[in-house]
Amino acid sequence: DRGTAFTSGDFADYCAKEKIKHHAITTGLPRANGQIERINQTIISVLSKLSLENPNKWYKFTNELQQTINSTYQRSIDTTPFELLFGTKMNTGGLDKLKEMVEAEFQANFEAQREELRKHAKQQIFKIQEENRKTYNLRRREPKSYRVGDLVAIKRTQYGPNLKLKPKYFGPYSIMRAKGGNTYDVIKEGNHEGPNFTTTCAEYLKPWNTMSEL
Numbered sequence: 001d002r003g004t005a006f007t008s009g010d011f012a013d014y015c016a017k018e019k020i021k022h023h024a025i026t027t028g029l030p031r032a033n034g035q036i037e038r039i040n041q042t043i044i045s046v047l048s049k050l051s052l053e054n055p056n057k058w059y060k061f062t063n064e065l066q067q068t069i070n071s072t073y074q075r076s077i078d079t080t081p082f083e084l085l086f087g088t089k090m091n092t093g094g095l096d097k098l099k100e101m102v103e104a105e106f107q108a109n110f111e112a113q114r115e116e117l118r119k120h121a122k123q124q125i126f127k128i129q130e131e132n133r134k135t136y137n138l139r140r141r142e143p144k145s146y147r148v149g150d151l152v153a154i155k156r157t158q159y160g161p162n163l164k165l166k167p168k169y170f171g172p173y174s175i176m177r178a179k180g181g182n183t184y185d186v187i188k189e190g191n192h193e194g195p196n197f198t199t200t201c202a203e204y205l206k207p208w209n210t211m212s213e214l
Contacts, residue, residue: 143202151172152174155206173187
């Protein structure tokens, strides 16, 4: 926190003397101190339920709640805080109902955190996709347009062990129809290697008059 009690020089000296690392968070930004805020959410929620009949007496439940939290299994440490500190399990007789409430809150917080992580991951994916789209568009050249009847060469798209030294383009072909998305139906003109009819995109086409050789 950034309260004056925690930002004073005396408190800084105390932390240094006791080898305490003080982590100051951004004011008004709870997620900056996520671990503490998650525990606070659990405490507030459980205390609110326990003190429904008399909200002003919430403090009467703090001791039992503290014992329950300290004796409840934590995923992050794979044990309970009490057992981690003292090496033995806490005797929690009579706190079973409260323990159920705390575990339910922990599970709800865990699911909320997981959903928040998924939401953040989704936003990050969209962000990177948008950055990639902008980068691609900066480098991308507008494809050449063709008209019906234009003679073109089409790019060879399949290669095998015996085709690596073959020409990279077939032709000539004639544009039969312009389709959406810069794609075209083409038909073979003359007797040469390549399919008799196919559909291809502008990126795989070249004007026939620019092909000195295939």
